[in-house]
Amino acid sequence: MKAQILAGIAAAALLCGVGPALADDPPARVGRLADISGAVSLRLDPAQPWAVAARNQPVTSGMSLWTEPQARAALEIGPTELHLGDQAELDIRQLDDSAFAAQLGQGSVNIDIADLQAGESWTVDTPRGTITLDRPGEYRIDAGTTQDPTQVVVFSGEAQIAGGPDGPVDIQGGETGVVAGGSDPFSYTLAQSADRSPLDDWADGRIRAADTAPRYVSRAMTGWQDLAAAGTWRETPGTGAIWYPTDVPSGWVPYRYGRWSYDSRWGWTWIDDQPWGFAPFHYGRWAYVDDRWGWVPGPVEMHPVYAPALVSFFAGAAVGAAVTLAADSHPIGWYPLGPGEIYRPPYRVSDTYVRNVNVTNIRNVQINRITNIHNGPTTIVEDGANRRFATVVPAQVLAGRQPVAHAALPVAADQLDHARLTPVAALPHPEGPAAGQTPAPHPALSRGPEAPGPGGHLPLAAADPTRPRPPAPSQPARPIDRAAGPAAPAQATGPSPVAPTGTPPAAGTAQAQPAHPPLPAPSQRGPEPPSAAARPGPASQEQHPPLPERSQRPPPPPARRPRHRPTSGSSRTRPDRADPHRRL
Numbered sequence: 001m002k003a004q005i006l007a008g009i010a011a012a013a014l015l016c017g018v019g020p021a022l023a024d025d026p027p028a029r030v031g032r033l034a035d036i037s038g039a040v041s042l043r044l045d046p047a048q049p050w051a052v053a054a055r056n057q058p059v060t061s062g063m064s065l066w067t068e069p070q071a072r073a074a075l076e077i078g079p080t081e082l083h084l085g086d087q088a089e090l091d092i093r094q095l096d097d098s099a100f101a102a103q104l105g106q107g108s109v110n111i112d113i114a115d116l117q118a119g120e121s122w123t124v125d126t127p128r129g130t131i132t133l134d135r136p137g138e139y140r141i142d143a144g145t146t147q148d149p150t151q152v153v154v155f156s157g158e159a160q161i162a163g164g165p166d167g168p169v170d171i172q173g174g175e176t177g178v179v180a181g182g183s184d185p186f187s188y189t190l191a192q193s194a195d196r197s198p199l200d201d202w203a204d205g206r207i208r209a210a211d212t213a214p215r216y217v218s219r220a221m222t223g224w225q226d227l228a229a230a231g232t233w234r235e236t237p238g239t240g241a242i243w244y245p246t247d248v249p250s251g252w253v254p255y256r257y258g259r260w261s262y263d264s265r266w267g268w269t270w271i272d273d274q275p276w277g278f279a280p281f282h283y284g285r286w287a288y289v290d291d292r293w294g295w296v297p298g299p300v301e302m303h304p305v306y307a308p309a310l311v312s313f314f315a316g317a318a319v320g321a322a323v324t325l326a327a328d329s330h331p332i333g334w335y336p337l338g339p340g341e342i343y344r345p346p347y348r349v350s351d352t353y354v355r356n357v358n359v360t361n362i363r364n365v366q367i368n369r370i371t372n373i374h375n376g377p378t379t380i381v382e383d384g385a386n387r388r389f390a391t392v393v394p395a396q397v398l399a400g401r402q403p404v405a406h407a408a409l410p411v412a413a414d415q416l417d418h419a420r421l422t423p424v425a426a427l428p429h430p431e432g433p434a435a436g437q438t439p440a441p442h443p444a445l446s447r448g449p450e451a452p453g454p455g456g457h458l459p460l461a462a463a464d465p466t467r468p469r470p471p472a473p474s475q476p477a478r479p480i481d482r483a484a485g486p487a488a489p490a491q492a493t494g495p496s497p498v499a500p501t502g503t504p505p506a507a508g509t510a511q512a513q514p515a516h517p518p519l520p521a522p523s524q525r526g527p528e529p530p531s532a533a534a535r536p537g538p539a540s541q542e543q544h545p546p547l548p549e550r551s552q553r554p555p556p557p558p559a560r561r562p563r564h565r566p567t568s569g570s571s572r573t574r575p576d577r578a579d580p581h582r583r584l
Contacts, residue, residue, distance in 0.1 A: 031059035038071025191473030223278030298360030338385030
């Protein structure tokens, strides 16, 4: 009795968030590799080798992605989606609860930001400067090469390019910012058009296929986009909303059809085989209801907290000597946590973090059911509702990150029901390359030596005649003299011929797009053109008058995606997607 009281007190303190949060608590927000087309490589951190990327891989700070020719990849971060074109390299420097910062070394990325929270920032470094995405909207960033300029295409929203002659260059919806030149200072121009590429159309199709705002989960939950097409919802008294997958094999059990991966911050992380298998395995709980499995996300929360796998690990030897002999090693088992069961992370975190990761699923729970609360590697929910559906495998299956389903050991449900399960003394460390995950070579970048580029920026990739080139602005920027009115449109000349790989561009052809006049800083867009002394930069830039104020620019063409409407005022939320946050 005394032990139960102490356990209850410990759990109550845990749920109330007693104790300071650790500075190294993992972030609540992660991304997800949601779609892959062609050959895509992933590197977990700079010290790891490149490997073949897998769908449903969690994405966080320090990871890198590379797409081979004719390959594409899609990432989801809550309601925001990123789509990488072919031969693109994206290094994620920071991905946490308040910021996304990445480096786009080459290729193109389409970024669709559904909403921004107060204080949240989105930045992308390119070889010719840093781009800040200031508002919800749709953008495409082309890193450029030694012959092609860097482009920032704003279909809707607002962006800035750092490093202009007089400060950041702002780009509004319907405009394209162009940064050209092989050395710093670069030339900055603005085109009154936002032209779509095949990458943008692919991104548009994926987003429209999952464009229904979720009702029972928060939009901030990574992976919700696949739920509507892959299952059905039912509201149940007492439990709340339950999502039932509609296409799973006979005998399917959560956390059995997939494999384990290892992350330095979260430890062992589940990678599910199902295309929709992200949100239901990193948030919420599973329940076996009416002879089928249903996922219970819990009440809708504004800031859901990601977990690597919501399971309870146990020592497999506890279910019988026959299992141990068959495994020829120390077997390890786990089962999905049920509604109301506390998840105790097997990685080092604060009590506040434990409260936050459980907050949607522990209301009205009987705390005295939870035993053995400690800082060890695992915690057992002794009377777990789903223990009879546990999966048991030899330890080397976990350590080798091998597919689980074919390696699962046969264990009778009544054995699991009556065995006294004990925690695993220590989960194994990963061994070598993951089984079934072929090591991938380092991306064969076409850029030159890995030395810093001009002005300390990323090095520019060499021009490649086999690489699809992003479309040039259909309306090149042109000088506008306020006194004389708009100048005649520049004659479109088409893209310059592409030089063989490794060949320096000829004089006067450093950029593949038609030459554009430079864009003066907003502070210099006054009634009179500034003097040459006040306009730093190459002498060739001094002959052009400044662009007019934004109110005097011609209106941008209508966006092809009407749901991406530029926001107004100080709102940070896209108005066309209603906020579904509510309690059941």
